[in-house]
Amino acid sequence: MHLVRRAVPPVLLSGLLLAGCSSAPQSGSDTPGKNGTPAAGPSGTAPTGAAEIPVGAGPQKTYTVQQQPAAGSCRYRYEKGEPLEDTTCTPGATSPAVTQANLARTICRKSGYTKGIRPPESVTGPEKRANAASYGYTGRLGDAEYDHLISLELGGDPNDARNLWVEPPDPGHKTGSGVNNLKDPVESKLHTAVCSGKVPLRAAQQAIVTDWTTALSKLGLA
Template identity: 40%
Template sequence: MLAAALAASGCHASDAATPTSTPAAAPGDLPVGNSAAAMPGPGTCKLGTRDGQPLPDPNCTPGAVNPAVRQNTIKDTICQTGWTKTVRPPTSKTTKMKAASARSYNLAPSDKGEYDHLISLELGGAADDPRNLWVEPGTIPNPKDAVENKLHAAVCSGLIQLAPAQKAIAGNWVTAFDTVGLRIANGKVCLRDKPTSCVTSHRGDEDGN
């Protein structure tokens, strides 16, 4: 496991730089996905923690979004069962990316973890941008999967908008529910300020990672 890596908690600024060719989003928005974005250099990223759960280094893994997924396209993209299959990158590509990402975070090959999209595909995350992928330590499936699924249910039911959900999970997946004003009760996802507005949680499209 990654007890030693997690002990050195606290995200810090890395020396990794985003190439100037990477499309930039408007100020305050998340980066637009770009498969040619640079992978952070070996040892330049540090895992952080919140409530005992791992967080990626925000300077290395800030999250990035799929420009095809917008509020006005969710019914034809992320809210369509099976849609993530159409954008999920092949393992022949992600296996190599995972090894490079592990080196960026100074993780040993034997360390257990899932190569996970910070903004999940079911929330419109970029599929193969290194800025949206990190080796999340721990078991597979992991606790973040349930957060992704519940946010997906809230977005596709209309409880919350897509962009706030994306920003919340990119900023800190552990506190994402609080950030967007949701509460979880009896397996349902509800608005915190309107407890009767709820949607039943579900397992996301192919776990949505």
Template identity: 40%
Template sequence: MRNKGFRPARAVRLAGVVAAGVLACAACTSSHSSGHQAAGGESPSLAGDHAGLAAGNSSTPVPGTGSCRLGSRNGQPVPDPACTPGAVNPQVNQADIGSTVCKSGWTKTVRPPTSKTNSMKAATAKAYSLQPGATGEYDHLVSLELGGAPDDPRNLWVEPGKIPNPKDAVENKLKDAVCSGLIPLTTAQTAIAHSWTTAFDDAGLRVNGGTVCLRADPHKCVKGQRGDDTGE
């Protein structure tokens, strides 16, 4: 999700503009689930895979110039998994989401300043063969609001297209599902790292408008919450 501390003049330049649009999922009922204890288990297709998400380390080297390639899935851009597999904040776990990712304003406490990330931003742009001509953003694959690593190059990529973009909406709804107790934090993290374009299905969710429901139990739902951490 976009990081206000990483964007020069609100955007990074990149060749190609992708079409907007948010993933559409099957309808579900609107009964509201509350609390921070996850009601659903991890998606069978991703169970255990969260162990593959590394703990964030800001000293991880940025990939070399031209070594990363943007991909496409379901008509949307995705990062090179060899360069940007995702990484998580080791200080965030399921037990403390009420005082971290689900607490209003929390992402502001972990977002690195531009002064710290300028050189990394430039190196990542070179790694992804950034070209002038169109807008994009320097993006956390696992967003800060889902406990993504703030300044690990493995969790950062250059996402082409307009700002805000369809990935932002996916991340917001995953956060709603985590903070309402529909799914565990690790399920959301693994799903967004695997592919943000299929994250709802991978996390066992169905979305209809602003309502997020469990696919296995469509009566367990949460309506979207807009807060000051959306778009992080």
């Protein structure tokens, strides 16, 4: 009995070979930015493959003091002297109450949104002191801001511990002169861009959690 050898069709052979191999990176994929996070695209949209930002509980009628990371477990980063958050301790968190579809009724309405959802000092005070210990901040607390990484005016969650950090004062800040930092103007410009339709909400949120010092330039707003 003679065995008949049949040739494998080239197309099938190619498929069998590829099935056991990982595909090569495609051209035009997102270029990683700092810390491996893909940089925002030129259109101002959130980059494909960008890490999902956690979603918090949203505004509450009654807030409770949230547990903070363990003392000394967080580390500041610096970009040209400006303080940045620890991305593990403070990855940011969005509010489920704010979406691209309801901007006019939430963050873009004329007044009252942030004031109506901001936690009271009786809650943020203890949180701020505990978070200062998390980051090892030993300066004057009155000069540091207990900051929403994604600001309330950009749809950040009001009291999720992942969205709050003790932001040290800017370099050259005079001790005792109170809170004054360069992140606040960035937040205001992003808010204006989102509410005017220049930048999608998601893109603004992603840019500020990636690196607030470069958020405006990455979105073409600098």
